[in-house]
Each structure stands twice: as C-alpha cells, then as structure tokens.
Amino acid sequence: MLLEVRDLHVEFRTREGIAKAVNGVTYSVDEGETLAVLGESGSGKSVTAQAVMGILDTPPGRITGGRILFQGRDLLTLKEDERRKVRGARMAMVFQDALSALNPVLTVGDQLAEMFTVHRGASRKDARAKAVELMDRVRIPAARERAGQYPHQFSGGMRQRIMIAMAMALEPALIIADEPTTALDVTVQAQVMELLAELRRELRMGLVLITHDLGVVADVADRIAVMYAGRIVETAPVHDLYRAPAHPYTQGLLDSIPRLDRKGRELYAISGLPPSLTAIPTGCPFHPRCPRARDVCRTDDPPLYEVSADRRSACHFWRETLRKEPLDAPR
Amino acid sequence: MSENVTLPQQGAKQQGEALLKVEGLQKHFPIYGGFPFKRQVGAVKAVDGVDLTMFAGESLGLVGESGCGKSTTGRLITRLLEPTGGKIEYAGQDITHAKRKQLAPIRSEIQMIFQDPYSSLNPRQTVGTIIKSPMEVNGINPPGGREKRVRELLETVGLNPEHYNRFPHEFSGGQRQRIGVARALALQPKLIIADEPVSALDVSIQAQVVNLLQKVQEEMGIAFLFIAHDLAVVRHFSQRVAVMYLGKVVEVADRDSLYNRPRHPYTHALLSAVPEATVDGPQRERIRLAGDVPSPINPPTGCRFRTRCWKAQEKCATDEPPLVQISGNAEGHLTACHFPEEPTIKGGKEVVLDPALASLESDSK
Numbered sequence: 001m002l003l004e005v006r007d008l009h010v011e012f013r014t015r016e017g018i019a020k021a022v023n024g025v026t027y028s029v030d031e032g033e034t035l036a037v038l039g040e041s042g043s044g045k046s047v048t049a050q051a052v053m054g055i056l057d058t059p060p061g062r063i064t065g066g067r068i069l070f071q072g073r074d075l076l077t078l079k080e081d082e083r084r085k086v087r088g089a090r091m092a093m094v095f096q097d098a099l100s101a102l103n104p105v106l107t108v109g110d111q112l113a114e115m116f117t118v119h120r121g122a123s124r125k126d127a128r129a130k131a132v133e134l135m136d137r138v139r140i141p142a143a144r145e146r147a148g149q150y151p152h153q154f155s156g157g158m159r160q161r162i163m164i165a166m167a168m169a170l171e172p173a174l175i176i177a178d179e180p181t182t183a184l185d186v187t188v189q190a191q192v193m194e195l196l197a198e199l200r201r202e203l204r205m206g207l208v209l210i211t212h213d214l215g216v217v218a219d220v221a222d223r224i225a226v227m228y229a230g231r232i233v234e235t236a237p238v239h240d241l242y243r244a245p246a247h248p249y250t251q252g253l254l255d256s257i258p259r260l261d262r263k264g265r266e267l268y269a270i271s272g273l274p275p276s277l278t279a280i281p282t283g284c285p286f287h288p289r290c291p292r293a294r295d296v297c298r299t300d301d302p303p304l305y306e307v308s309a310d311r312r313s314a315c316h317f318w319r320e321t322l323r324k325e326p327l328d329a330p331r
Numbered sequence: 332m333s334e335n336v337t338l339p340q341q342g343a344k345q346q347g348e349a350l351l352k353v354e355g356l357q358k359h360f361p362i363y364g365g366f367p368f369k370r371q372v373g374a375v376k377a378v379d380g381v382d383l384t385m386f387a388g389e390s391l392g393l394v395g396e397s398g399c400g401k402s403t404t405g406r407l408i409t410r411l412l413e414p415t416g417g418k419i420e421y422a423g424q425d426i427t428h429a430k431r432k433q434l435a436p437i438r439s440e441i442q443m444i445f446q447d448p449y450s451s452l453n454p455r456q457t458v459g460t461i462i463k464s465p466m467e468v469n470g471i472n473p474p475g476g477r478e479k480r481v482r483e484l485l486e487t488v489g490l491n492p493e494h495y496n497r498f499p500h501e502f503s504g505g506q507r508q509r510i511g512v513a514r515a516l517a518l519q520p521k522l523i524i525a526d527e528p529v530s531a532l533d534v535s536i537q538a539q540v541v542n543l544l545q546k547v548q549e550e551m552g553i554a555f556l557f558i559a560h561d562l563a564v565v566r567h568f569s570q571r572v573a574v575m576y577l578g579k580v581v582e583v584a585d586r587d588s589l590y591n592r593p594r595h596p597y598t599h600a601l602l603s604a605v606p607e608a609t610v611d612g613p614q615r616e617r618i619r620l621a622g623d624v625p626s627p628i629n630p631p632t633g634c635r636f637r638t639r640c641w642k643a644q645e646k647c648a649t650d651e652p653p654l655v656q657i658s659g660n661a662e663g664h665l666t667a668c669h670f671p672e673e674p675t676i677k678g679g680k681e682v683v684l685d686p687a688l689a690s691l692e693s694d695s696k
Contacts, residue, residue: 187604188396189604189620190617213606214608218607225578256534257534257563257608266545269538269539273503274624
C-alpha cells in the first residue's frame with residue numbers, strides 16, 4: 001500500500017468553538033491507483049489532503065489522532081526536516097488556483113528549476129535544461145522561450161499544466177490534486193485531466209483526486225471515497241458507486257445532477273444544508289437531511305459497514321439504499 | 332453554401348412579438364497606453380456583433396467559455412454597460428442608448444441575478460431592506476404595504492418570512508442566492524438576466540436553486556436569460572440555447588436540436604468535452620480542442636473559431652460565416668459555419684427525439 005490514512009482527526013480552533021473538520025477518515029491508495037475523494041465544501045476533503053502533505057496550518061489546525069502511513073512510514077512521527085524530504089520529492093500536490101500557487105515574481109522556468117537545485121543539488125544550467133524539458137512534456141508550446149516568462153503571461157490551462165509539471169518534476173510516487181480543474185473551462189479541463197491521467201500511467205504514480213465534480217470522477221478514478229461532515233460515508237470502485245450507491249448522500253448527489261438520460265421537470269434536491277463543523281449532529285451526521293433516517297440514525301453513529309469486499313458504507317440502512325427500496329414511513 | 336440558406340429567424344416556432352431583440356450588439360473596452368500622452372491603443376472586443384431574440388416567458392440559455400462575452404452581453408441588455416454599437420430593442424422600443432429617464436419604466440421590468448451571493452448583497456442592510464429597496468426606488472406601493480410583499484416574496488423563494496430583520500451574513504450561500512432571487516422578483520419583472528446563478532454553489536444546493544428558478548420561471552411566466560458555463564444545468568433549464576465564442580453567437584437552437592444535433596464544430600467540441608456523471612453506456616466520442624481561446628483584442632479574421640477548428644479551410648480565414656439556418660436544421664436552429672457538422676452527435680446514428688420530452692416542451696409553451 002502506497003498511502004494509508006488511518007482514523008485521522010483534525011480540529012480547528014475558531015471563534016465559534018472547536019471545528020471538527022476531519023473525524024476519523026480512513027483511506028488508502030495503491031501504486032498506480034487513482035482514488036477520487038468527493039465532497040462538498042466543508043466536508044474535510046482538502047484538510048485531509050493538507051494533513052497528508054504536511055502543509056496544514058498549525059495553529060489554528062491540530063491533528064488530534066490517527067496515523068498517515070506513506071510507503072510504510074508514519075509521517076506524523078517524522079521530524080520536520082525529514083518530512084521536507086518526502087514532500088515534493090516523493091509526494092507532490094497540484095492546487096486548484098495555479099495563479100496563486102505559483103510565485104508571481106519568478107519566471108516559471110526558475111520555479112521549475114528550483115525543484116532540481118533544492119532537492120537534487122543540480123547545477124543551475126542542468127536544472128534549467130530539465131525545466132524546459134518538463135514544460136515540453138506538459139505540452140507548453142515554445143517551451144524554451146516561455147520558460148523565461150512569468151505566471152501571469154500564461155493562460156489558466158497552461159498555468160495548471162505548469163503546476164502539474166512542477167508536481168511531477170521529481171517523479172514522486174504520489175500526487176495529490178486538489179480540485180485541479182475546477183477553475184478551468186470544460187474544453188481546457190478535458191486537456192488537463194487527460195494530461196494528468198497520461199502522466200500517471202507513464203510514471204505509475206498513485207493519484208488522489210479531490211473534487212466535487214461527479215462527472216470528472218466518473219472518467220478517471222478507479223475508486224471513490226465520498227466525504228460528508230469530516231468523515232467517509234462511502235467508498236467503492238467507481239463503476240459500482242455510479243450504478244448503485246450504498247449511501248443516501250451519494251444517491252442524493254447523483255440524483256441532483258441534471259442528466260440527459262433522466263429527463264424530468266424537477267431535479268432531486270437534498271434538503272437542508274451541510275452541518276456546521278462546530279455542531280455536528282449526533283448519530284449519523286447526515287440524518288437531518290436524509291430521506292431514510294429513522295430513530296436509530298439520530299442516536300447511533302453508523303460504522304463503515306462492509307457492503308462487499310471492496311465497498312464500505314456508513315449507513316445503517318445500506319441494504320435498502322443499495323436495493324433502491326422505496327422510502328417507507330416519512331421521518 | 333448560399334443555395335441552401337434560408338432567411339434567419341430565431342425561435343421560429345414561437346408565436347407573437349419578440350420581447351427582446353438584440354442585433355449586432357458590440358461592446359469594445361478601450362485599452363489606453365503610450366507616453367507621455369495616454370491614448371487609445373486598442374480595444375478588447377468583448378462582445379462583437381451578437382444577435383439574439385427572446386420571447387415573453389421563454390428561457391434562453393447563453394453558454395460559452397470564460398471570456399467569450401456572455402456576461403458582458405447580459406450587462407449590456409440590462410444597460411449596466413453602454414453598448415459600443417448595435418441595437419437593443421425591448422418590447423418594440425429601442426433602448427440601445429436610452430437616457431436614464433427613458434429607461435426608468437423599463438428598468439423595473441428587466442432584473443438581474445448575480446453569480447456571487449456574497450458580494451451582491453449589501454452586508455449592512457437587513458434582508459427586508461435589500462428586497463424592499465427596488466420597490467422604494469421605483470415608487471411601488473403594493474396592496475398591504477411593502478413589508479407584507481417582502482414577506483410573501485421570502486416565502487416564495489423558500490425562506491422563512493421571520494428572517495426579515497436578519498443580515499446577509501447569517502445565511503448560507505444557497506440561502507443568499509434565494510434572497511437575490513427574491514430581490515429580482517420584487518418588481519414583478521418580465522425578463523430576468525441570471526448571470527451564473529448557481530455556479531458558486533455546492534452540488535446539493537445547486538439543485539435546490541435550479542428548482543426554485545424553474546418554478547419562478549414557469550409559474551410567473553418570466554423570460555430568463557440564463558448565462559452559464561455549465562452545459563448540463565443549461566440543458567436542464569433552458570428551452571432554447573445560444574452558444575457564444577469570442578464575442579459572437581455561433582449557434583442558437585432549441586434545446587433538443589442543439590444538444591442532439593449540434594452543427595457548429597465548436598458546439599460539438601464543447602458538448603463532447605463535458606464529463607458525464609455516468610459510467611454506463613459506450614465510451615462517448617471525445618473531441619479535444621487544442622490550445623486556448625484567442626485574445627479578444629485581436630480576434631482571428633473570418634471565422635473566429637478557425638484557429639482551433641479541425642475543419643478550417645481557406646475560406647474560413649477570409650469570409651466570416653453568417654448566422655443562418657443551414658439545410659438539415661430544425662426551424663429556428665441557426666449556425667454560423669461554412670463547413671457544418673453532420674446533423675448528429677452519436678457515431679453516425681440519427682438521434683431520435685424523446686417523445687415524452689417533446690410533449691412536455693409543447694405543454695410549456
């Protein structure tokens with residue numbers, strides 16, 4: 001197993017109290033596998049990734065429990081200088097907003113070359129040549145000339161490709177991409193996702209793809225982990241999840257996207273709002289919005305039930321959900 | 332191609348007078364530069380000859396990539412921006428360069444819903460004041476008083492009337508967008524320009540707001556110009572759809588015709604690039620567009636899409652294709668292309684219209 005996150009807990013101290021952003025998240029990624037972490041804003045998907053990368057702001061954030069095993073070593077027990085050697089070289093991150101993730105006062109060539117001078121001790125000249133090579137590889141036209149330009153001189157799609165070049169510069173074993181295409185137009189989004197998938201195959205990297213877009217996930221992921229209120233509510237291979245979700249939240253998300261093959265006058269809408277992280281409901285955190293909720297859901301927090309060998313669902317009534325049984329008594 | 336061209340008429344199926352007619356609309360934002368005296372050195376041609384027609388009570392989707400001028404078009408129609416050229420006709424009246432006084436009666440009939448529910452509500456005003464102020468500005472006194480009307484509106488958009496005295500920061504993004512909808516409805520408009528009304532919201536909240544907008548549109552018979560980049564949402568919401576590229580409308584048609592038989596290569600590419608949230612069925616054909624949208628400061632000659640088009644020929648560089656109904660298109664389906672696609676999207680098979688949807692369509696008219 002390349003990466004294993006076990007029972008991770010992260011809290012933030014805020015003015016409103018302790019915000020429990022991540023509450024016992026467990027997931028794993030194998031070599032060459034793509035895991036999509038799906039969730040709405042505030043579900044804890046990005047915070048989990050930041051904890052894995054070791055770029056969580058502490059304070060106000062605090063990891064209160066759990067382990068993060070990367071290639072067999074627990075990252076949370078490493079010293080900062082050891083952690084630094086892992087970050088960038090063996091695991092790298094692609095951020096959503098490339099313009100703010102890149103340094104505006106350095107040319108992109110310099111920023112890419114820095115990866116080689118800092119981590120590999122390459123000479124400036126060699127590093128520069130490698131930078132141009134990388135830009136070529138992510139299909140930036142006229143890479144040699146453009147290496148001398150600044151981030152603002154590139155279009156959004158190209159900036160994102162430069163981010164990807166930077167992430168894969170040292171051929172890491174794992175890439176975490178946090179909403180890599182959310183800020184891009186659909187035509188450019190397709191280019192970037194294809195590039196990412198191609199590089200991942202070539203280098204046999206593990207990929208954690210964080211997104212809220214169910215469409216993007218269907219195309220590229222092997223497995224999906226759906227997050228809600230700081231925990232995983234369902235994990236499954238991508239095909240199984242789309243055919244028959246085993247958690248009412250996943251079901252609701254899938255039903256609320258307008259689709260060609262499901263024409264109707266009204267979209268299904270999950271009622272209510274995601275809970276505040278300072279006051280997560282007791283029992284199942286989804287129960288106030290769940291059409292299947294019964295008394296037990298208000299009191300007992302569902303564990304991750306084993307649906308099949310490679311599927312888990314945190315719903316007391318996953319059998320009914322999986323079989324798409326009609327909703328019985330109103331709650 | 333001129334022999335199989337018929338006279339363009341948008342939305343030919345629709346009867347009656349057009350509510351809004353836009354012809355050759357242009358907006359050029361000047362760029363100043365030079366030393367020591369600043370002078371105009373160029374212009375961003377954000378909107379460069381847009382033709383649109385809207386009928387009362389219909390919803391028209393306007394899609395395109397960022398920077399194609401769809402939002403600018405919306406702002407020109409509401410006259411938040413002064414057009415550089417072209418003509419805007421609202422209910423038979425030319426409002427292209429109408430003065431403040433002439434616009435006053437029309438302003439209350441054209442309302443706008445903005446993308447960002449955080450910056451489009453004044454944080455210092457209560458919800459009641461926000462929704463009430465359009466009525467105050469326009470001197471409207473509904474029976475029972477303005478406050479009563481505001482409370483009714485809050486209920487219409489699915490908020491608690493008790494929230495009258497609360498401030499915007501007490502609400503979530505989806506609820507704020509509902510407040511924005513209530514404000515737009517306050518003057519009982521005939522036309523609402525909704526500029527990316529759901530793109531800032533989470534998936535589960537998006538569906539709630541889309542349903543609300545649809546309810547409002549159908550029950551109150553308000554015409555909607557729905558500006559969005561999300562093709563799936565537009566398909567769900569709009570009866571007709573116009574596709575923009577680099578300041579121009581390249582294709583416009585009723586929903587089924589556009590989504591099932593796009594004729595413009597750009598529309599085809601755009602549709603094929605949308606990731607579908609499904610894993611069943613055969614792998615769809617994917618067209619990958621190379622490169623980025625060219626700069627609107629110096630758009631390509633002839634057809635603007637030719638630099639990214641896989642079908643482009645010499646003619647495309649010299650002649651700008653007109654927006655016309657080409658042979659094989661349904662009525663009201665206009666395309667601006669010299670070498671249009673075959674009228675189907677799925678591997679040579681003709682796509683049959685879903686009869687259920689067709690009947691729903693005719694019901695709603």
